[in-house]
Amino acid sequence: MTATIPVPGGSVATRIALLSGPEEALNQAQASTATCAPGLASGPWDFDAAPGYGPGASLTDAAPAGIPRQAELPEEYRRTSDAELEERITRAKEFLGDRVVILGHFYQRDEVVRHADFVGDSFQLARAAKSRPDAEAIVFCGVHFMAETADLLSGPDQAVVLPNLAAGCSMADMADADSVAECWEQLSALYGEAPDALGRQPVIPVTYMNSSAALKAFCGENGGIVCTSSNAAAVLEWAFERGQRVLFFPDQHLGRNTAKAMGIPLAAMPMWNPRLPLGGNTPQTLQDAKVLLWNGFCSVHKRFTVAQIEQARAEHPGVRVIVHPECPMPVVDAADESGSTDYIQKAIAAAPAGSTFAVGTEINMVNRLAAQYPQHTIFCLDPVICPCSTMYRIHPGYLAWVLEGLAAGQVHNRITVPAATASAARTALERMLAVRP
Structure with a gap:
C-alpha cells in the first residue's frame, strides 16, 4: 500500500526517479x-523562474503575486552528479566546522536531511538554531516562514540562509497581512473594542507557526499569540482566558480539530473567507462564534481521506492509524489518534516491535520512519508519492x-x-514560549 504499483525501496527522490525513468517497465499512464x-x-x-509552487502537493494552489523567486542556480550545481554533490557538501561542511549549523525539517528529502545537524519540526529547529549562538550561519533546509522564525530567535550577528x-x-501564503488586517477591521467594527465583565477582549488573534513574520507581528501587536501543532490546545486555553473569541489563521483544520477536542461545537466555529464581506457570515453568526477559522489549509494533509483509512484497516487488521491535525476533521475523527510530527515520531519509537502504522503526514517523513524502524510495518495513508511541493525545492x-x-x-539567500x-513577532513567540502544554 506504499504505492499503487510496486516500487523499489530507497528515498522518495530515488523512487520518483525510478518511476519516471526508462529502466522502469511502466508506461506513462501507469x-x-x-x-x-x-x-x-x-x-x-x-521551475524556479516560473510562478507557482512547482510540482508536488501544492501544484494547483494559487500562488500570490510577489512570492520569492530563486535566481538560476549556477550550471555546475545543476549538472553535478548526486555522488559529487554529496562529496562537495560534506567537504564544505567539514571546512566550515562550528561556523555553520544545518537544520533539516522532518519533511525534507533524505539526500538533504543526512547532512543536517538537527532534524525536527519548524519550532524545534528554530530553538535548535537558538542553541548554537556561536555559529556564524544557520542554513535552514525548510521553507521561508521557518527561516524567518529562525532569524527572529537567533542572534543579530548570525546569518540565516534558505538554500532555495x-x-x-x-498554507502560509493563504493568509496575508493585508487580508488579516481587513478582517480585523471588520471584526472590530462588529464587536467593538471594550472588554466584557471578566476583562476579556472581544477577540484574540492566534496564528499558527506556519505563517509569515508579518502575521506573527500582527498577533504581537494585538494581544495575540503563536501556536504549534503540539501546543495548540494550550494556546487556545491561554487565548480564551483573555478573549471572548479567537481568530485562528491560517490553517482551518488545525483550528477546528483542536477546538472540537476542547468541546467547542462546530456551529460556534464559522469559516472566514477573506474574499467576502464579514468573511461570508452573518453578523449574528459572528456574534455567536467562539473560534473564527481562516479559510486556509495544508495541501499535503488535505490529500488524506477516510476511504484511505478504511482501506488500511481492511488490508492490515490491527493497524494503528496516526494522522497530523492539519488533516480534515473527518480524517482525524476516523484515525486512532492525531498529533504533531514530533508526536508521530515518538509514538512509533515507543511502540512494541511488530506494530503496524498507517501514517497521515508528508511522504518523506513516513518513508524515513519506515527505514528507521524496520521492526514495524509503516506506510503512508496516501498511496501516491506526493511530497510537499515547497520542501522538495x-x-x-x-x-x-x-x-x-x-x-x-x-x-x-540570507533571510532577514x-x-x-x-x-512584535518576538512578542507573540515569547507569549507562546510562556505557555506550557
Whole structure:
C-alpha cells in the first residue's frame, strides 16, 4: 500500500526517479498514477523562474503575486552528479566546522536531511538554531516562514540562509497581512473594542507557526499569540482566558480539530473567507462564534481521506492509524489518534516491535520512519508519492551552493526580518514560549 504499483525501496527522490525513468517497465499512464506530478523527477531549478509552487502537493494552489523567486542556480550545481554533490557538501561542511549549523525539517528529502545537524519540526529547529549562538550561519533546509522564525530567535550577528528562496509555503501564503488586517477591521467594527465583565477582549488573534513574520507581528501587536501543532490546545486555553473569541489563521483544520477536542461545537466555529464581506457570515453568526477559522489549509494533509483509512484497516487488521491535525476533521475523527510530527515520531519509537502504522503526514517523513524502524510495518495513508511541493525545492545542489558560498565568504539567500516586524513577532513567540502544554 506504499504505492499503487510496486516500487523499489530507497528515498522518495530515488523512487520518483525510478518511476519516471526508462529502466522502469511502466508506461506513462501507469507512472502518472504513482506520483502526483511527473515534474517531481526534474530538478527544482527547472521551475524556479516560473510562478507557482512547482510540482508536488501544492501544484494547483494559487500562488500570490510577489512570492520569492530563486535566481538560476549556477550550471555546475545543476549538472553535478548526486555522488559529487554529496562529496562537495560534506567537504564544505567539514571546512566550515562550528561556523555553520544545518537544520533539516522532518519533511525534507533524505539526500538533504543526512547532512543536517538537527532534524525536527519548524519550532524545534528554530530553538535548535537558538542553541548554537556561536555559529556564524544557520542554513535552514525548510521553507521561508521557518527561516524567518529562525532569524527572529537567533542572534543579530548570525546569518540565516534558505538554500532555495522559492521554498515557500502555500498554507502560509493563504493568509496575508493585508487580508488579516481587513478582517480585523471588520471584526472590530462588529464587536467593538471594550472588554466584557471578566476583562476579556472581544477577540484574540492566534496564528499558527506556519505563517509569515508579518502575521506573527500582527498577533504581537494585538494581544495575540503563536501556536504549534503540539501546543495548540494550550494556546487556545491561554487565548480564551483573555478573549471572548479567537481568530485562528491560517490553517482551518488545525483550528477546528483542536477546538472540537476542547468541546467547542462546530456551529460556534464559522469559516472566514477573506474574499467576502464579514468573511461570508452573518453578523449574528459572528456574534455567536467562539473560534473564527481562516479559510486556509495544508495541501499535503488535505490529500488524506477516510476511504484511505478504511482501506488500511481492511488490508492490515490491527493497524494503528496516526494522522497530523492539519488533516480534515473527518480524517482525524476516523484515525486512532492525531498529533504533531514530533508526536508521530515518538509514538512509533515507543511502540512494541511488530506494530503496524498507517501514517497521515508528508511522504518523506513516513518513508524515513519506515527505514528507521524496520521492526514495524509503516506506510503512508496516501498511496501516491506526493511530497510537499515547497520542501522538495531544497535540493542537494542548492545546499552545496550555499555551503560553498559560505566557505568562500559569500552569504547567498540570507533571510532577514525587518526590525519593526521582528520586535512584535518576538512578542507573540515569547507569549507562546510562556505557555506550557
